[in-house]
C-alpha cells in the first residue's frame with residue numbers, strides 16, 4: 222500500500238485511509254484533509270523531512286511520521 | 298455590546314481588530330500568532346463597542362492550548378455577537394468552523410476577509426447567497442488595506458438587534474435522529490447559554506473535555522458510547538469521522554452553491570515560494586536570510602549608536618562643572634543621565650533594525666517555511682517543525698516566545714520548547730551582544746556567539762529528549778501563502794514592540810541607574826560586590842565591580858551591560874575589561890536566570906515547579922559555559 226511518503230513531486234493522489242489515533246484524524250480534518258479528498262504533492266519528503274501538500278488551494282506540511290500513516294492511491 | 302472575532306488561524310482577525318481599535322495586538326503571517334485574547338473598547342458616535350480578538354481556531358474541538366482559550370471564551374457566553382472571520386481564499390475549509398459556530402446559536406456576522414486573495418485564486422463568491430443560506434449578514438473585507446472595515450459595526454448591530462441567529466444546517470436523517478436521542482437526556486441548562494444540540498453533537502464526536510465535565514452522568518455517557526458504537530458499525534468508520542464527513546459534505550454543498558471557480562492567476566509568488574522551500578536551495582537561502590538580518594542590525598545599529606552616545610558622553614563629562622561631584626544630587630543626576638542614555642544610545646539603535654527585520658520575516662510568511670525546512674533538524678532534538686515559531690518569536694522577546702508554545706499540541710513539547718526558548722537571546726540580550734562584543738570585538742565574534750548559542754540549545758534539546766522521550770505525532774501545519782508586508786503594518790508593529798521597551802524597560806533602566814548611584818553614594822555597591830566576588834572574580838574571572846550589574850540583569854537583561862558603564866564610571870569599556878572578559882560576561886548574561894518577565898510567563902504556562910527547575914538548569918549552564926569559555930579562551 223502506498224502512503225504519502227512514497228509519492229513523487231507534482232503527483233495527484235486520492236486519500237484512501239488515515240490510520241493513527243483520534244487526535245491526528247481530527248487535526249487533519251480541521252485542516253481540510255478527509256478520506257476521499259484529492260491532494261497534490263508539492264514537495265515530497267526529502268531525507269526524512271516533511272511532505273508539502275496542496276488541498277483545495279491551501280498548502281499543508283505534514284511530518285514524515287504522519288504522512289506515513291496516510292494511505293493513498295495515485296491518480297493518472 | 299461585546300463582539301467576538303472568531304475564525305480559523307491566519308484569517309486576519311487581529312488585522313481587523315487593529316484596524317478598528319488602533320494597533321494593539323501583533324499580527325503576523327503564520328497560523329497561531331495570537332495565543333491569548335485582547336479586548337478593546339471602541340467608541341463610535343455615542344455607542345461603545347467592546348471587541349475581542351481571539352486566537353484562531355480550526356474547529357470547536359480544541360486541539361491545542363491557544364484553541365482551548367478561544368473555546369472557553371466562546372462557551373462562557375459573554376459575546377453578544379460573533380463575527381466569523383473567514384479567509385475567503387480557503388472558504389470551503391473555513392465553512393466547517395462556521396457550521397459549528399452556528400450550532401452555538403448566537404447572533405452572527407460572516408466576514409469574508411482576504412477577498413483579494415480569493416480573487417487571485419479565481420474564486421468568485423456570492424455573498425448574498427451565503428447570507429440567505431445562513432440567514433445572517435455577510436460582509437466582504439480586505440483588512441490589511443482597511444477596505445470594508447466600516448461595515449463591521451453596522452452589520453454587528455444589525456445581527457444583534459434583529460436577533461439574526463444562524464440557520465441550522467441539518468445532517469443526514471439517521472445522524473439527526475441520534476442527535477435528538479442524546480439531546481433528550483442532556484440535563485437542561487448544563488452549560489448556561491450553550492444550546493443542547495451543540496453539546497449533543499460534541500458528545501457524538503467524542504469530545505474529551507466535555508466527557509470529563511459530564512463524567513457524573515453515567516447513564517448519559519453510557520448511552521453516548523452505545524450510539525457511537527452503533528454509528529461505527531453502520532457507517533464503517535468512527536463517529537467523529539462520520540460527523541466530520543457530514544460537515545464536510547454540507548460545506549462542500551454550500552461552497553459549490555455560492556462560489557464560481559475560475560482560473561487562478563499564477564504569479565511570481567509561487568515561483569519564489571518554490572525556491573524558498575526547495576530541498577537544495579532552501580537551506581543556503583535560510584542561512585543567507587538570517588545572515589542578512591544579522592548584518593543589517595549590526596551595521597544600522599552602529600550607525601545610530603555612535604553619534605547618540607557621544608552627545609551624552611560630552612554632557613556627562615561636563616556635569617561636574619555644574620554640580621559638585623561630591624554631592625548626593627550629583628549622583629542622582631548622573632544616574633538619571635546614564636540610565637537615559639543607556640536606553641537611547643545602546644538599546645534603541647539595535648532594537649529598531651532588529652524589530653523591522655523580525656517583522657519582515659513574520660509578515661512575508663517566512664516563519665512557517667522555516668518550520669517546514671527545520672522539521673528534520675528539530676526531530677533530532679525531539680521536537681518538530683512547529684517549535685521553530687516560539688524560538689523565532691523568542692529572539693524578539695522570551696515572554697511571547699514562551700507563550701507561543703501554546704500552539705504546540707503536546708504538554709511535553711510545550712515544556713521542552715519553553716525551557717529551550719529562555720536560552721534564545723532576546724532583543725534585550727541582543728543589545729548586550731551587539732553593544733559589548735559587537736562594538737568592542739567585532740562582527741565575527743558576534744556571529745560566532747549566536748552560532749554557539751544555537752549549538753548549545755540543540756545539545757540541551759537532545760539531552761532533554763533523553764530524559765523525556767519523544768511521543769509527538771509530528772508536524773501538521775498549514776503554510777499560508779507568501780504576502781507582501783504593508784509599510785504601515787511594519788511601522789506600527791515595530792512601534793508597538795518599541796513602545797513596550799520604552800514604557801517598561803527604559804523607566805526601569807533609569808530607576809535602576811539611580812538606585813545604583815545611590816548605592817555608590819553610600820558605598821553599598823562595594824559591599825554587594827564583595828559578597829558576589831567569589832562568583833564573579835574566582836569563577837568567571839571578571840572585574841569585581843561587574844558583580845552588581847549581574848543582579849540588575851535579572852530585572853531586564855540589558856540592564857547588566859548598560860550599567861557596566863556606570864559601575865565602572867566610563868564610556869569606553871575596553872579600558873576596564875579585556876576582550877575575553879567581555880565574552881565571558883556576555884555568555885553568562887545570555888544563559889543565566891531568565892528575566893523577571895520571562896519567569897512570570899514560565900510560571901503561567903508551566904507552573905512554579907517546572908519554572909524553578911528551569912532557573913536551576915539555567916544557572917548551572919551559565920556557570921559551566923562561562924567557566925569553560927574562560928578556560929578555553931585563556932589558552933589563546
Ligand SMILES: Nc1nc2c(ncn2[C@@H]2O[C@H](COP(=O)(O)OP(=O)(O)OP(=O)(O)O)[C@@H](O)[C@H]2O)c(=O)[nH]1
Pocket residue numbers: 304305306307308309310311312313323324325326327328329330331332351352353354410411412413414438439440441442659660780786
Ligand atoms: N492579502 C491580504 N492579506 C491580509 C488581509 N487581512 C490580513 N492579511 C494578512 O494576513 C496575515 C494574518 O493576519 P492576522 O490578523 O495576524 O491573522 P489572525 O486571524 O489574527 O491569525 P491568528 O492570530 O494566527 O489566529 C497578516 O500578515 C496580515 O497582514 C487581506 O484582506 N488580504
Ligand SMILES: [Mg+2]
Pocket residue numbers: 310311312323324330331351352353
Ligand atoms: Mg491574531
